[in-house]
Amino acid sequence: MSAAVHPRTEIRLMQPADLKSVAAVERAAYQYPWSLGIFRDCLLAGYYCLVLDVSGGVTGYGIMSVAAGEAHLLNLCVHPNAQRLGYGRRLLGALILRATEAGADKIFLEVRPSNRIALKLYASVGFAQIGTRPAYYQAENGREDAVILAATLQPSG
Amino acid sequence: MSAARDRYLTELGIPVWRRRGDGAAPAEPDEPPVPAPAALPPPAVPSLATPSDTAWAELAAKVRACTLCGLHRGRTQTVFGVGKRDAQLFVIGEAPGADEDRQGEPFVGRAGQLLNAMLRSIGLPRSDVYIANILKCRPPNNRDPDPSEAASCTPYLSQQIGLVKPRVVLAVGRIAAQWLLDTDTPIGKLRGRVLSYGAHNTPLVVTYHPAYLLRSPLEKAKAWADLCMVKELLSQST
Numbered sequence: 001m002s003a004a005v006h007p008r009t010e011i012r013l014m015q016p017a018d019l020k021s022v023a024a025v026e027r028a029a030y031q032y033p034w035s036l037g038i039f040r041d042c043l044l045a046g047y048y049c050l051v052l053d054v055s056g057g058v059t060g061y062g063i064m065s066v067a068a069g070e071a072h073l074l075n076l077c078v079h080p081n082a083q084r085l086g087y088g089r090r091l092l093g094a095l096i097l098r099a100t101e102a103g104a105d106k107i108f109l110e111v112r113p114s115n116r117i118a119l120k121l122y123a124s125v126g127f128a129q130i131g132t133r134p135a136y137y138q139a140e141n142g143r144e145d146a147v148i149l150a151a152t153l154q155p156s157g
Numbered sequence: 158m159s160a161a162r163d164r165y166l167t168e169l170g171i172p173v174w175r176r177r178g179d180g181a182a183p184a185e186p187d188e189p190p191v192p193a194p195a196a197l198p199p200p201a202v203p204s205l206a207t208p209s210d211t212a213w214a215e216l217a218a219k220v221r222a223c224t225l226c227g228l229h230r231g232r233t234q235t236v237f238g239v240g241k242r243d244a245q246l247f248v249i250g251e252a253p254g255a256d257e258d259r260q261g262e263p264f265v266g267r268a269g270q271l272l273n274a275m276l277r278s279i280g281l282p283r284s285d286v287y288i289a290n291i292l293k294c295r296p297p298n299n300r301d302p303d304p305s306e307a308a309s310c311t312p313y314l315s316q317q318i319g320l321v322k323p324r325v326v327l328a329v330g331r332i333a334a335q336w337l338l339d340t341d342t343p344i345g346k347l348r349g350r351v352l353s354y355g356a357h358n359t360p361l362v363v364t365y366h367p368a369y370l371l372r373s374p375l376e377k378a379k380a381w382a383d384l385c386m387v388k389e390l391l392s393q394s395t
Contacts, residue, residue, distance in 0.1 A: 087340075
Protein backbone atom coordinates (compact mmCIF):
# COMPACT_ATOMS: atom_id res chain seq x y z
CA MET A 1 0.00 0.00 0.00
CA SER A 2 1.38 3.36 -0.92
CA ALA A 3 0.46 6.56 0.81
CA ALA A 4 -0.45 8.06 -2.56
CA VAL A 5 -3.77 9.80 -2.80
CA HIS A 6 -6.43 7.42 -3.98
CA PRO A 7 -7.42 8.56 -7.46
CA ARG A 8 -11.18 8.62 -7.38
CA THR A 9 -11.82 10.28 -10.71
CA GLU A 10 -9.31 10.62 -13.45
CA ILE A 11 -9.78 11.88 -16.99
CA ARG A 12 -7.00 10.45 -19.09
CA LEU A 13 -6.13 9.48 -22.65
CA MET A 14 -7.78 6.30 -23.88
CA GLN A 15 -5.39 3.37 -24.27
CA PRO A 16 -5.84 0.28 -26.46
CA ALA A 17 -6.30 -1.65 -23.19
CA ASP A 18 -9.43 0.45 -22.49
CA LEU A 19 -11.19 -0.54 -25.70
CA LYS A 20 -13.11 -3.48 -24.25
CA SER A 21 -14.42 -1.47 -21.29
CA VAL A 22 -15.24 1.48 -23.54
CA ALA A 23 -17.21 -0.71 -25.93
CA ALA A 24 -19.05 -2.24 -22.96
CA VAL A 25 -20.11 1.21 -21.71
CA GLU A 26 -21.13 2.12 -25.27
CA ARG A 27 -23.34 -0.98 -25.54
CA ALA A 28 -24.91 -0.24 -22.15
CA ALA A 29 -25.64 3.36 -23.10
CA TYR A 30 -26.80 3.32 -26.72
CA GLN A 31 -29.42 1.41 -28.62
CA TYR A 32 -27.26 1.60 -31.74
CA PRO A 33 -23.74 1.41 -30.33
CA TRP A 34 -20.45 1.91 -32.11
CA SER A 35 -18.44 -1.28 -32.49
CA LEU A 36 -15.12 -1.78 -30.74
CA GLY A 37 -13.49 -1.45 -34.15
CA ILE A 38 -14.78 2.10 -34.55
CA PHE A 39 -13.18 3.09 -31.25
CA ARG A 40 -9.93 1.41 -32.31
CA ASP A 41 -10.03 3.38 -35.57
CA CYS A 42 -10.55 6.60 -33.60
CA LEU A 43 -7.41 5.85 -31.58
CA LEU A 44 -5.45 5.02 -34.75
CA ALA A 45 -6.70 8.16 -36.48
CA GLY A 46 -5.21 10.24 -33.68
CA TYR A 47 -8.51 11.67 -32.47
CA TYR A 48 -8.68 13.02 -28.94
CA CYS A 49 -9.99 10.02 -27.03
CA LEU A 50 -10.45 10.59 -23.30
CA VAL A 51 -11.79 8.18 -20.70
CA LEU A 52 -13.36 9.02 -17.36
CA ASP A 53 -12.12 6.58 -14.79
CA VAL A 54 -13.98 6.54 -11.47
CA SER A 55 -12.59 4.32 -8.69
CA GLY A 56 -10.64 2.30 -11.21
CA GLY A 57 -13.44 1.67 -13.68
CA VAL A 58 -14.10 3.20 -17.10
CA THR A 59 -17.36 5.07 -16.55
CA GLY A 60 -17.45 7.31 -19.60
CA TYR A 61 -15.46 8.66 -22.52
CA GLY A 62 -15.36 11.33 -25.16
CA ILE A 63 -14.06 11.24 -28.74
CA MET A 64 -13.22 14.43 -30.62
CA SER A 65 -11.45 15.31 -33.82
CA VAL A 66 -9.71 18.65 -34.22
CA ALA A 67 -8.65 20.03 -37.60
CA ALA A 68 -8.39 23.41 -39.29
CA GLY A 69 -9.40 25.32 -36.19
CA GLU A 70 -12.59 23.33 -35.73
CA ALA A 71 -13.30 20.65 -33.17
CA HIS A 72 -15.94 18.01 -33.80
CA LEU A 73 -17.26 16.10 -30.81
CA LEU A 74 -18.04 12.64 -32.15
CA ASN A 75 -19.09 10.78 -29.04
CA LEU A 76 -19.65 11.72 -25.40
CA CYS A 77 -20.95 8.94 -23.23
CA VAL A 78 -21.45 8.05 -19.57
CA HIS A 79 -22.56 4.60 -18.36
CA PRO A 80 -26.33 4.65 -17.71
CA ASN A 81 -25.71 3.68 -14.06
CA ALA A 82 -23.48 6.72 -13.64
CA GLN A 83 -25.53 9.38 -15.40
CA ARG A 84 -26.78 12.56 -13.70
CA LEU A 85 -23.77 12.70 -11.38
CA GLY A 86 -21.93 15.45 -13.23
CA TYR A 87 -19.48 13.14 -15.04
CA GLY A 88 -20.58 14.17 -18.55
CA ARG A 89 -19.99 17.81 -17.69
CA ARG A 90 -16.48 17.01 -16.44
CA LEU A 91 -15.64 15.09 -19.60
CA LEU A 92 -17.05 17.85 -21.79
CA GLY A 93 -14.98 20.40 -19.88
CA ALA A 94 -11.81 18.36 -20.45
CA LEU A 95 -12.57 17.98 -24.16
CA ILE A 96 -13.26 21.69 -24.60
CA LEU A 97 -10.00 22.51 -22.86
CA ARG A 98 -8.09 20.21 -25.22
CA ALA A 99 -9.87 21.63 -28.26
CA THR A 100 -8.84 25.12 -27.17
CA GLU A 101 -5.26 24.02 -26.55
CA ALA A 102 -5.21 22.48 -30.03
CA GLY A 103 -6.10 25.85 -31.49
CA ALA A 104 -9.77 25.28 -32.29
CA ASP A 105 -12.04 28.30 -32.07
CA LYS A 106 -15.27 26.46 -32.78
CA ILE A 107 -16.67 23.13 -31.65
CA PHE A 108 -19.49 21.23 -33.34
CA LEU A 109 -21.53 18.17 -32.50
CA GLU A 110 -24.64 16.27 -33.49
CA VAL A 111 -27.17 15.09 -30.92
CA ARG A 112 -30.53 13.38 -30.99
CA PRO A 113 -33.35 15.86 -30.26
CA SER A 114 -34.82 13.13 -28.01
CA ASN A 115 -31.71 13.25 -25.79
CA ARG A 116 -33.01 15.93 -23.42
CA ILE A 117 -30.31 15.49 -20.79
CA ALA A 118 -27.53 15.96 -23.34
CA LEU A 119 -29.26 18.99 -24.87
CA LYS A 120 -29.50 20.59 -21.44
CA LEU A 121 -25.83 19.94 -20.73
CA TYR A 122 -24.70 21.40 -24.06
CA ALA A 123 -26.93 24.47 -23.71
CA SER A 124 -25.56 25.10 -20.22
CA VAL A 125 -21.99 25.36 -21.51
CA GLY A 126 -22.90 27.66 -24.39
CA PHE A 127 -23.76 25.43 -27.34
CA ALA A 128 -26.46 26.75 -29.70
CA GLN A 129 -28.32 25.04 -32.50
CA ILE A 130 -27.09 25.94 -35.98
CA GLY A 131 -29.07 23.42 -38.02
CA THR A 132 -30.37 19.90 -38.37
CA ARG A 133 -29.34 16.87 -40.35
CA PRO A 134 -32.56 15.17 -41.45
CA ALA A 135 -32.90 11.43 -40.80
CA TYR A 136 -29.32 11.24 -39.51
CA TYR A 137 -29.74 8.57 -36.84
CA GLN A 138 -31.16 5.08 -36.78
CA ALA A 139 -34.25 4.98 -34.58
CA GLU A 140 -36.82 2.46 -33.49
CA ASN A 141 -39.43 3.73 -35.95
CA GLY A 142 -37.32 4.64 -38.94
CA ARG A 143 -34.88 7.55 -38.67
CA GLU A 144 -34.34 10.46 -36.31
CA ASP A 145 -32.95 13.89 -37.22
CA ALA A 146 -29.74 15.17 -35.70
CA VAL A 147 -29.60 18.59 -34.09
CA ILE A 148 -26.32 20.33 -34.97
CA LEU A 149 -24.91 22.39 -32.12
CA ALA A 150 -21.94 24.71 -32.14
CA ALA A 151 -20.07 26.77 -29.58
CA THR A 152 -17.38 29.39 -29.93
CA LEU A 153 -14.25 28.66 -27.89
CA GLN A 154 -12.30 31.28 -26.00
CA PRO A 155 -8.60 31.13 -26.81
CA SER A 156 -6.73 29.72 -23.83
CA GLY A 157 -4.90 32.43 -21.96
CA MET B 158 -50.88 1.77 18.17
CA SER B 159 -54.63 2.11 17.68
CA ALA B 160 -56.44 0.62 14.72
CA ALA B 161 -57.76 4.08 13.77
CA ARG B 162 -54.26 5.50 13.61
CA ASP B 163 -53.11 2.56 11.53
CA ARG B 164 -55.96 3.26 9.16
CA TYR B 165 -55.09 6.96 8.87
CA LEU B 166 -51.47 6.12 8.19
CA THR B 167 -52.48 3.59 5.56
CA GLU B 168 -54.75 6.16 3.92
CA LEU B 169 -51.86 8.61 3.85
CA GLY B 170 -49.64 6.01 2.27
CA ILE B 171 -47.30 5.95 5.26
CA PRO B 172 -46.03 2.47 6.03
CA VAL B 173 -46.84 1.16 9.47
CA TRP B 174 -43.77 -0.33 11.08
CA ARG B 175 -43.99 -3.00 13.72
CA ARG B 176 -41.43 -4.73 15.81
CA ARG B 177 -40.51 -8.07 14.41
CA GLY B 178 -41.61 -10.91 16.65
CA ASP B 179 -44.74 -9.15 17.92
CA GLY B 180 -46.71 -11.95 16.33
CA ALA B 181 -48.51 -9.59 14.01
CA ALA B 182 -48.05 -10.13 10.33
CA PRO B 183 -45.56 -7.55 9.09
CA ALA B 184 -47.38 -4.63 7.55
CA GLU B 185 -45.44 -4.08 4.41
CA PRO B 186 -46.12 -1.18 2.09
CA ASP B 187 -46.69 -1.36 -1.63
CA GLU B 188 -43.84 -3.74 -2.31
CA PRO B 189 -44.58 -7.45 -2.51
CA PRO B 190 -43.50 -9.52 0.47
CA VAL B 191 -39.81 -10.23 0.52
CA PRO B 192 -39.10 -13.82 -0.36
CA ALA B 193 -37.19 -15.99 2.04
CA PRO B 194 -33.45 -15.50 1.73
CA ALA B 195 -32.19 -17.28 -1.31
CA ALA B 196 -30.07 -20.27 -0.57
CA LEU B 197 -26.51 -19.07 -0.88
CA PRO B 198 -23.91 -21.42 -2.24
CA PRO B 199 -22.05 -23.02 0.64
CA PRO B 200 -18.75 -21.28 1.29
CA ALA B 201 -15.70 -23.19 0.27
CA VAL B 202 -13.99 -24.66 3.30
CA PRO B 203 -10.30 -23.88 3.17
CA SER B 204 -8.18 -26.48 4.83
CA LEU B 205 -5.23 -24.23 5.60
CA ALA B 206 -4.49 -20.56 5.16
CA THR B 207 -5.30 -19.56 1.57
CA PRO B 208 -3.66 -16.71 -0.34
CA SER B 209 -6.77 -14.70 0.45
CA ASP B 210 -6.36 -15.36 4.19
CA THR B 211 -2.83 -14.04 3.93
CA ALA B 212 -4.02 -10.95 2.06
CA TRP B 213 -6.66 -10.27 4.73
CA ALA B 214 -4.15 -10.74 7.53
CA GLU B 215 -1.65 -8.40 5.89
CA LEU B 216 -4.27 -5.76 5.21
CA ALA B 217 -5.62 -5.95 8.76
CA ALA B 218 -2.10 -5.57 10.15
CA LYS B 219 -1.48 -2.51 7.97
CA VAL B 220 -4.69 -0.89 9.12
CA ARG B 221 -3.96 -1.63 12.80
CA ALA B 222 -0.59 0.08 12.51
CA CYS B 223 -1.72 2.89 10.18
CA THR B 224 -0.56 6.43 10.88
CA LEU B 225 -1.24 7.95 7.44
CA CYS B 226 -3.46 10.70 8.84
CA GLY B 227 -3.80 12.54 12.13
CA LEU B 228 -6.81 10.53 13.27
CA HIS B 229 -4.59 7.73 14.57
CA ARG B 230 -3.69 9.94 17.55
CA GLY B 231 -7.23 10.07 18.87
CA ARG B 232 -8.29 6.48 18.31
CA THR B 233 -8.80 3.80 20.94
CA GLN B 234 -8.39 1.26 18.14
CA THR B 235 -8.93 1.00 14.41
CA VAL B 236 -12.25 -0.28 13.12
CA PHE B 237 -11.28 -2.55 10.25
CA GLY B 238 -14.58 -4.04 9.19
CA VAL B 239 -16.51 -7.17 9.96
CA GLY B 240 -18.48 -9.91 8.25
CA LYS B 241 -18.32 -12.65 5.72
CA ARG B 242 -15.24 -12.50 3.54
CA ASP B 243 -17.11 -13.78 0.51
CA ALA B 244 -20.28 -11.81 1.16
CA GLN B 245 -22.57 -10.99 -1.75
CA LEU B 246 -23.37 -7.61 -0.19
CA PHE B 247 -20.76 -5.07 0.96
CA VAL B 248 -22.14 -2.34 3.22
CA ILE B 249 -20.15 0.90 3.46
CA GLY B 250 -20.68 3.51 6.14
CA GLU B 251 -18.94 6.72 7.04
CA ALA B 252 -16.63 6.43 10.04
CA PRO B 253 -16.52 4.91 13.52
CA GLY B 254 -18.38 6.70 16.30
CA ALA B 255 -17.72 6.46 20.02
CA ASP B 256 -19.19 2.95 20.42
CA GLU B 257 -17.36 1.64 17.38
CA ASP B 258 -14.07 3.17 18.52
CA ARG B 259 -14.49 1.42 21.87
CA GLN B 260 -15.50 -1.98 20.48
CA GLY B 261 -13.44 -2.03 17.28
CA GLU B 262 -16.42 -3.01 15.14
CA PRO B 263 -18.47 -0.89 12.70
CA PHE B 264 -22.15 -0.11 13.32
CA VAL B 265 -22.53 -1.31 16.91
CA GLY B 266 -24.50 1.57 18.47
CA ARG B 267 -28.16 2.42 18.01
CA ALA B 268 -27.58 3.10 14.34
CA GLY B 269 -25.97 -0.32 14.09
CA GLN B 270 -29.03 -1.95 15.64
CA LEU B 271 -31.18 -0.29 13.02
CA LEU B 272 -28.80 -1.32 10.23
CA ASN B 273 -29.07 -4.93 11.45
CA ALA B 274 -32.87 -4.70 11.37
CA MET B 275 -32.74 -3.18 7.88
CA LEU B 276 -30.58 -6.02 6.62
CA ARG B 277 -32.76 -8.60 8.36
CA SER B 278 -35.78 -7.12 6.60
CA ILE B 279 -34.37 -8.35 3.29
CA GLY B 280 -33.40 -11.70 4.71
CA LEU B 281 -29.75 -10.95 5.39
CA PRO B 282 -28.42 -11.53 8.89
CA ARG B 283 -25.54 -9.19 9.75
CA SER B 284 -23.18 -12.16 9.65
CA ASP B 285 -23.97 -12.74 5.96
CA VAL B 286 -22.72 -9.35 4.73
CA TYR B 287 -19.43 -7.49 4.99
CA ILE B 288 -19.52 -4.11 6.73
CA ALA B 289 -16.81 -1.46 6.68
CA ASN B 290 -16.44 2.30 6.74
CA ILE B 291 -14.78 4.91 4.57
CA LEU B 292 -12.60 5.79 7.59
CA LYS B 293 -11.05 3.23 9.90
CA CYS B 294 -10.48 5.70 12.76
CA ARG B 295 -12.92 7.86 14.65
CA PRO B 296 -12.92 11.56 13.74
CA PRO B 297 -13.07 13.75 16.86
CA ASN B 298 -16.60 14.75 17.89
CA ASN B 299 -17.94 12.67 14.99
CA ARG B 300 -17.15 15.43 12.51
CA ASP B 301 -17.30 14.72 8.79
CA PRO B 302 -14.17 13.07 7.39
CA ASP B 303 -11.67 15.49 5.96
CA PRO B 304 -11.01 14.80 2.24
CA SER B 305 -7.33 14.14 2.92
CA GLU B 306 -8.22 11.63 5.64
CA ALA B 307 -10.62 9.85 3.32
CA ALA B 308 -8.06 9.92 0.50
CA SER B 309 -5.41 8.22 2.60
CA CYS B 310 -7.84 5.72 4.14
CA THR B 311 -9.99 4.55 1.23
CA PRO B 312 -7.31 2.43 -0.47
CA TYR B 313 -7.86 0.06 2.47
CA LEU B 314 -11.56 -0.05 1.67
CA SER B 315 -10.85 -0.62 -2.03
CA GLN B 316 -8.69 -3.59 -1.12
CA GLN B 317 -11.38 -4.98 1.15
CA ILE B 318 -13.92 -4.69 -1.66
CA GLY B 319 -11.40 -6.32 -4.01
CA LEU B 320 -11.02 -9.27 -1.64
CA VAL B 321 -14.74 -9.72 -0.91
CA LYS B 322 -15.77 -9.28 -4.57
CA PRO B 323 -19.39 -8.49 -3.63
CA ARG B 324 -22.18 -8.68 -6.15
CA VAL B 325 -23.77 -5.52 -4.76
CA VAL B 326 -22.45 -2.57 -2.77
CA LEU B 327 -24.72 -0.63 -0.40
CA ALA B 328 -23.53 2.84 0.58
CA VAL B 329 -25.24 4.14 3.70
CA GLY B 330 -25.30 7.87 4.17
CA ARG B 331 -24.25 10.92 2.20
CA ILE B 332 -20.55 10.78 3.04
CA ALA B 333 -20.01 7.21 1.88
CA ALA B 334 -22.10 7.69 -1.27
CA GLN B 335 -20.53 10.97 -2.34
CA TRP B 336 -17.04 9.72 -1.64
CA LEU B 337 -17.43 6.44 -3.52
CA LEU B 338 -18.97 8.15 -6.53
CA ASP B 339 -16.82 11.27 -6.30
CA THR B 340 -19.83 13.52 -6.77
CA ASP B 341 -21.55 16.41 -5.00
CA THR B 342 -24.99 15.17 -6.00
CA PRO B 343 -27.25 15.24 -2.91
CA ILE B 344 -28.12 11.88 -1.38
CA GLY B 345 -31.80 12.35 -2.21
CA LYS B 346 -30.84 12.11 -5.89
CA LEU B 347 -28.35 9.29 -5.44
CA ARG B 348 -30.72 6.93 -3.65
CA GLY B 349 -33.54 5.08 -5.35
CA ARG B 350 -31.54 4.01 -8.41
CA VAL B 351 -28.84 1.56 -9.36
CA LEU B 352 -25.42 3.14 -9.70
CA SER B 353 -22.14 1.47 -10.48
CA TYR B 354 -18.88 1.28 -8.58
CA GLY B 355 -15.30 0.52 -9.45
CA ALA B 356 -13.47 -1.48 -12.06
CA HIS B 357 -16.19 -4.09 -12.49
CA ASN B 358 -19.10 -1.64 -12.51
CA THR B 359 -20.49 -3.44 -9.46
CA PRO B 360 -24.09 -2.36 -8.87
CA LEU B 361 -24.15 0.23 -6.09
CA VAL B 362 -27.25 1.26 -4.18
CA VAL B 363 -27.29 4.31 -1.92
CA THR B 364 -29.58 4.71 1.05
CA TYR B 365 -29.94 6.92 4.10
CA HIS B 366 -27.69 6.38 7.10
CA PRO B 367 -29.53 4.62 9.94
CA ALA B 368 -28.49 7.44 12.28
CA TYR B 369 -30.44 9.80 10.01
CA LEU B 370 -33.39 7.40 9.91
CA LEU B 371 -33.48 7.42 13.72
CA ARG B 372 -33.96 11.19 13.55
CA SER B 373 -36.26 11.14 10.52
CA PRO B 374 -38.31 7.95 10.78
CA LEU B 375 -40.61 8.95 7.93
CA GLU B 376 -37.72 8.44 5.51
CA LYS B 377 -37.69 4.75 6.43
CA ALA B 378 -40.13 4.07 3.61
CA LYS B 379 -37.51 5.24 1.11
CA ALA B 380 -34.80 3.20 2.82
CA TRP B 381 -37.08 0.18 2.58
CA ALA B 382 -37.50 0.78 -1.15
CA ASP B 383 -33.70 1.00 -1.50
CA LEU B 384 -33.25 -2.27 0.38
CA CYS B 385 -35.81 -3.96 -1.83
CA MET B 386 -33.70 -2.85 -4.77
CA VAL B 387 -30.64 -4.47 -3.15
CA LYS B 388 -32.65 -7.66 -2.64
CA GLU B 389 -33.72 -7.58 -6.26
CA LEU B 390 -30.14 -7.09 -7.50
CA LEU B 391 -28.92 -9.96 -5.32
CA SER B 392 -31.59 -12.27 -6.65
CA GLN B 393 -30.61 -11.59 -10.26
CA SER B 394 -28.30 -14.23 -11.65
CA THR B 395 -24.76 -12.91 -12.11
